[in-house]
Amino acid sequence: MKGEKNLRQAEDKRSVQHAKSKAEALDWERAVNGIRELTELPGDIVASDSERERLLSVYNRALNQALSGNSDIALIGLEKLASSWPQFAEASALYGLLLARDRRFSEAEEQFEKTLLASPDTRLFPTVDRYRMAAREERIREQAKDNSRRRSESLLTPVRAHMAKSGILQRAADPEGTGRIQMAGRREQDEVLRMAEGLSDDGKRTRGMLSRLIQGLTIAVIAASLLFLVFYFAVRPVIVRNEARRERLNWLERILDERQEDESVAEILEMYKKTFPLQESGGD
Secondary structure, rough: HHHHHHHHHHHHHHHHHHHHOHHOOOOHHHHHHHOHOOOOOOOOOOHHHHHHHHHHHHHHHHHHHHOOOOOOHHHHHHHHHHOOOOOOHHHHHOOOOOHOOOOOOOHHHHHHHHHHOOHHHHHHHHHHHHHHHHHHHHHHHHHHHHHHHHHHHHHHHHHHHHHHOOOOEEEEEEEOOEEEEEEEOOOHHHHHHHHHHHHHHHHHHHHHHHHHHHHHHHHHHHHHHHHHHHHHHHHHHHHHHHHHHHHHHHHHHHHHHHHHOOOOOHHHHHHHHHHOOOHHHHOO
């Protein structure tokens, strides 16, 4: 199974080179019209005489229905023949041709492969193999078209949505009463543009107010930062020194209160100097 899958992928790559031009596509209608009725079944089909007559009748009737435009009925009969009698190469090949004519190329390719596997020794092998390759090329071509169409739709969808949102496209009623998309008139487009300009002016005013607010907040933050720096490096040291001086005075007053009976002021001063040696030296 893995080898068969790899072989099919390799054939797909080769078929891409041949599937570029539509002129090389097989004329499936002409191929179906070239099929003729059978007068007898191939000898490799093992069946009773009555069964052989029935198979031959079903095949010829399906062929006539396909040639007369009743492909749906022909497909039903041929599908039963191909599934019940896979070695009936003519019926299996005709079933694949009708599928291809209906542009069901993936199913047709699969049917041709089944025909080749069930009847590898049939005289139709080269023809069926050519049908198989043609169906594969058609399948690849259709897939390429679908992929291209999907890519185009994916690119156009945002553009259409934007145009519809902006009013460039509008929905109008057709004679059947269903809605269809068409370009808006010049008047509608001018109105949409004026509305867009009005919205643009409002947006500009809003952005201007927001910009001024941000600028004001920025200036306030900068001013607060400068005030903090001035306080920390200029005002705070003065406050600290004043607090230290006040503590020294409070201490001196407390000592004087405690030693007010002592007449020796020199002793108090000596104690004062010993208590604040650094402050005194720093003050000098």
